[in-house]
Every structure is written in structure tokens, then in C-alpha cells.
Amino acid sequence: MTKLIGYKKCSTCKNIEKMLDEKNISYEYREIDKDLLSVDELKEIREKADVDIFKLFNTSGMRYRELGLKDKKNEMTEEEIYELLSTDGMLVKRPILLKDNKAYVGPQVKKYLETL
Template identity: 85%
Template sequence: MNILIGYKKCSTCKNIEKLLKEKNISYEYREIDKELLSVDELKKIMKRANIDVLKLFNTSGMKYRELGLKDKKNEMTEEEILELLSTDGMLVKRPILLKDDKALVGPQVKKYLESL
């Protein structure tokens, strides 16, 4: 089963939902603000998407700016970053599509769906 992890008020997430429906791809929706990702889930997403921990940050989010993470993140360990991301879904890049043994994060989701 495909799982789309997103935020219901996010226009990008809405567009991805629309694409999934247009392509008749079934999925479950997980609201990232209501059901936080655990450190283990974040590690699995990183591995399955083959991305660095810094790519999991929602760098355009208000919370990211409020916390001054642009400057702080490079001084944090991977574990510290994962712990922080697991406390607030708004810090996590979205959408995330979990498909089979793969994970797609952010712009990767749209590129993948458009290639189908």
C-alpha cells in the first residue's frame, strides 16, 4: 500500500493527491502534523530515499525560520536532527510518498508521478 505523508493545508500536498487520483494510484494519507514521524521512521525514509538527513528539513517552513535552523543545522549531529524532526511535523519536508521499499521526498514525488 502506498502511503502519502503530508499536510492537508499544503498546496503541494494537495497537488500530489490530485495526481495520485488522476493516475488511479491508491494510497493512505498520513497527516504529518497529527501523526508525527518517529526517529526510526525518519531513518527508514532517509535510507529508502537515499538522502542525507538535511534533505528532510522543510526549509521553507515558518518553524524552520523561527528556530534559526539555517545556521544551527550544520552544527547538529544526525541524531539531534532526527530527534528534533520527530517532535514537529512542520519541520519535515513534504510530501513523502512511501511506495514498496522506496521513499520519495519533496520534489521527487512529483517527478516520479509525472513519469508514470
């Protein structure tokens, strides 16, 4: 099953939904602001997407700026980062696509879908 993790008000997430529909790919939608990702889920996504932990941050989000994470994140341990991300879906980069034991985060999602 294909899963899309996103935020309903996010234009990028809406565009990915449209791409999935155009390609007739059925998917389950998970709203990241209402159904938070656990530490274990975040670790699994990072591993399956093969990305640096900092790529999991929504660096353009208001919460990221409010918390001053641009400077703080480099001083945090991986565990602290996972814990923080698991408490606020708005801190997590989106969209996230889970398909066939792979994960795609942010810009990776569109690139992947364009290859199908």
C-alpha cells in the same frame, strides 16, 4: 500499499493527491502535523529515499526560520536532527511518498509520479 505523508493545507501535497487520484493510485494519507514521524521512521525514509539528512528539513517553513535552523543544523549531530524532526511535523519536508520499498521526499514525489 502506497502511503502519502503530507499536510492537508499544503498546496504541493494537494497537487500530489490530485496526481495520485488521476493515475488511479490508491493510497493511505498520513497527516504529518497530527501523526508525527518517529526517529526510526525518519531514518528509514532517508535511507529509502537516498537523500542527505538536510533534505528532510522543510526549509521554507515558518518553524524552520523561527528556530534559526539554517545556521544551527550544521552544528547538530544526525541523532539530534532526527530527534528534532520527530517532535514537529512542520519541520519535515513534504510530501513524502512511500511505495514499493522506496521513499520519495519533496520534489522527488512529483518527478516519480510523472514517470508513471
